[in-house]
Amino acid sequence: MSSSADNLALEIGDQTITFHSLAEFEFAMSGRTDVPSRKIAELVALTREELKKEAKAIKAVEQMFVDVLAKSIDEPGTIAELLSQIDVHVFSQDHHWRDLMRSLNEKPEDYDDLRRIALVKYMQYLRSRQDVIKQTYAVKKREDRAQTNSTSQTDNKSPDIRDTVIFDTVVAEQDKDQTKDFTRLPKGESVHLKLHPKEIVPLRLSKHAFHIVHDDTLRLIDDQNEPHVLKRGKNVVGRDSVCNIVLDSVYRDVSRVHLIIEVSSEDTVRITDLSSHGSYVPRRFVDFDQHQ
Numbered sequence: 001m002s003s004s005a006d007n008l009a010l011e012i013g014d015q016t017i018t019f020h021s022l023a024e025f026e027f028a029m030s031g032r033t034d035v036p037s038r039k040i041a042e043l044v045a046l047t048r049e050e051l052k053k054e055a056k057a058i059k060a061v062e063q064m065f066v067d068v069l070a071k072s073i074d075e076p077g078t079i080a081e082l083l084s085q086i087d088v089h090v091f092s093q094d095h096h097w098r099d100l101m102r103s104l105n106e107k108p109e110d111y112d113d114l115r116r117i118a119l120v121k122y123m124q125y126l127r128s129r130q131d132v133i134k135q136t137y138a139v140k141k142r143e144d145r146a147q148t149n150s151t152s153q154t155d156n157k158s159p160d161i162r163d164t165v166i167f168d169t170v171v172a173e174q175d176k177d178q179t180k181d182f183t184r185l186p187k188g189e190s191v192h193l194k195l196h197p198k199e200i201v202p203l204r205l206s207k208h209a210f211h212i213v214h215d216d217t218l219r220l221i222d223d224q225n226e227p228h229v230l231k232r233g234k235n236v237v238g239r240d241s242v243c244n245i246v247l248d249s250v251y252r253d254v255s256r257v258h259l260i261i262e263v264s265s266e267d268t269v270r271i272t273d274l275s276s277h278g279s280y281v282p283r284r285f286v287d288f289d290q291h292q
Helices: 022-030 037-044 048-074 079-084 094-105 109-148 153-157 161-166 170-174
Strands: 008-012 015-019 182-184 190-194 200-205 208-214 218-221 227-229 233-238 259-265 268-273 279-282
Touching: 008 094, 008 109, 015 022, 022 109, 037 109, 048 079, 048 109, 048 233, 079 094, 079 109, 094 109, 268 279
Parallel strands: none
Antiparallel strands: 008 015, 182 279, 190 268, 200 208, 200 279, 208 218, 218 227, 233 259, 259 268
16 A cells, blocks of 8 residues: 555544555554553552563563564565454553554455554554553562562662563663663664665664674674674574574573564665564664655
């Protein structure tokens, strides 16, 4: 569907809303990525154990959507079928997301661009919700420690490993100095990197310093100085064996499917973040696609 197409109608709740372009639809979906104040109040009222369960449930849903997005990128034209296989009730009712996705499921294949945009923006909504849960959990944990007077010097230095596993997006955000000159990629959206000959482009996967090296062979270099050749086309990077570039298991905070690096020419790559921890690029390189 062209970005100039007219009359992109969706039934959301008891209303039919018409969008006049993909850009207008994307702008409208961007307004649905925050967490409503009502939902924040509900999360604040939860106990720490309930917050853990909520975070774990969201993480599972996020992984399901990451798989859908990755497959749809690898196999264009499949996103409608992939989304139709997901129970619409996994979507939140916040911002009428459930009604919106139900409406998209009923549309023909020429609505695939809208489906992709909606899925990306919903994943960003889930990330926002996870952030609220993490912040609320941290506050409650400090309060509980203060009340029981059980805080020890060791506790201050060593986070609960179970908390680290559940709240896995906190790792990269703790070290602001490492990422101050970088921009975090919005989940599911893409940037084009224009590379100059012999250029070394820093790239962070969570807290890990990687580099894209543009010389005789285009390579991704990890922070252990191991080179990974980037082939023409799609390169899926992560810890899972299904990835083209499988990273060592020592990268615990790198997602199973972390990002996609698409090589379209010798001097241009497109990066799409699919991770929980985040991917970061230098600010000077950011050139977000207008349409995904």
